[in-house]
Amino acid sequence: MMWTETIRAIGPFDFDYALFRLSFDPLMDLDRDGRWVRVPFKIGDDKHIVKVKATGSTEQPEFQISGDSDQDKSQLIREVEEVFQLHLDLKQIHNHFSDTKLAPLFAKYPGTPVVKEFNRFDALMKTIVHQQLNMKFAYTLSMRYVQNFGEEVEGVWFQPTPEKVASLNYEELRKLQFSQRKAEYVIDTSRMIVDGKLNLDELAEKPNEEVIETLTKVRGIGFWTAENWLLSGLGRDNLLPAADIGIQNALKKFLNLDSKPKKDDIYTMGEEWSPYRSYAAITLWRSIE
Numbered sequence: 001m002m003w004t005e006t007i008r009a010i011g012p013f014d015f016d017y018a019l020f021r022l023s024f025d026p027l028m029d030l031d032r033d034g035r036w037v038r039v040p041f042k043i044g045d046d047k048h049i050v051k052v053k054a055t056g057s058t059e060q061p062e063f064q065i066s067g068d069s070d071q072d073k074s075q076l077i078r079e080v081e082e083v084f085q086l087h088l089d090l091k092q093i094h095n096h097f098s099d100t101k102l103a104p105l106f107a108k109y110p111g112t113p114v115v116k117e118f119n120r121f122d123a124l125m126k127t128i129v130h131q132q133l134n135m136k137f138a139y140t141l142s143m144r145y146v147q148n149f150g151e152e153v154e155g156v157w158f159q160p161t162p163e164k165v166a167s168l169n170y171e172e173l174r175k176l177q178f179s180q181r182k183a184e185y186v187i188d189t190s191r192m193i194v195d196g197k198l199n200l201d202e203l204a205e206k207p208n209e210e211v212i213e214t215l216t217k218v219r220g221i222g223f224w225t226a227e228n229w230l231l232s233g234l235g236r237d238n239l240l241p242a243a244d245i246g247i248q249n250a251l252k253k254f255l256n257l258d259s260k261p262k263k264d265d266i267y268t269m270g271e272e273w274s275p276y277r278s279y280a281a282i283t284l285w286r287s288i289e
Contacts, residue, residue, distance in 0.1 A: 003073050004066045006055070009086040012094075012111030013061035015054040017286065018084065021115060024135065026143050027157045039118055040158045041079050043072050049156045050076050052084070058111045061086075083116045085235055093237075093276045100272050105254065105283050112283050116235040120200045121193065122159040123233030127225045128185050129178075144176040145186075165190035185220025192218065204234055231278055240277035242266035250284035 019032045030037035036053035048069055056062030063086075067076045081087055090111050097106040106112075117123035129145060130138040149160035149168065165187060173183035192198040198218065203211055208230055215226040224243050231239040241247060248260040251269070255261075261269070273280040 001070045003070055007063050009061040010089045011059045011061050014058045014111040018113055018115045027146055029156050038156050040156050047153055093279050096276050105287055109283055109286050112286055114235055114278050114282050117232050120233050121162050124229050127228045131225050162190045162193045166194040238275045238277045240270040240281055246285050250288045
């Protein structure tokens with residue numbers, strides 16, 4: 001049975017920018033003009049599609065949430081609120097930056113949200129697939145991966161399960177233009193998860209440092225990937241991927257520097273942005289998009 005619910009968030013919240021970010025993924029079912037996105041969620045073995053449509057403004061954000069299961073309605077609404085982080089007061093977070101060097105950027109881009117990936121495993125696979133690739137080819141590769149091994153339901157793509165990926169052989173990914181190493185990283189990490197050697201739900205409860213320490217012991221997962229999983233997979237507030245080229249380029253442009261700042265210098269700058277460094281990162285990325 002279909003249901004529809006209206007929910008409100010604390011303003012400002014720039015949902016149009018969230019849609020812009022989501023539109024990087026060619027498989028995403030969304031309409032930026034219509035201001036909606038259809039989100040795939042799994043509850044147990046059941047697949048659900050929830051439509052999230054903005055009906056308010058950045059200053060007064062309001063959303064119409066529509067789903068397909070009365071039984072799971074409450075949980076699906078919670079999932080939407082968690083993915084889009086609608087429970088957070090972005091005004092409070094952005095006020096934190098009013099006395100920092102980034103104040104002009106936060107004034108220019110109010111209500112910039114950190115939107116999570118829809119699923120922790122999907123987020124980890126995406127970061128592994130995307131690492132050390134330019135954005136265009138990264139999305140081409142992840143699109144092939146999802147279309148070949150995921151499942152399309154009513155026009156919405158569900159990414160392949162850990163069990164499905166663990167069952168693949170390397171050559172199946174090599175045929176999609178994965179490098180040998182990247183194929184190994186994706187499949188071997190999935191096998192660790194299926195075998196219970198890596199539990200992402202348990203990891204999600206740990207502090208950042210412990211998550212990074214655990215993930216970087218996994219072959220093929222470096223510091224950049226671990227940090228990006230914390231940011232995109234878990235929506236942590238205080239992540240600053242200082243090794244990210246986009247962050248470096250944005251700071252070079254914003255601060256009018258002759259060259260990109262070094263990682264350690266970015267961490268030093270980021271001390272005044274704590275405990276909301278993730279919002280510094282997303283706003284810096286936005287400034288050069």
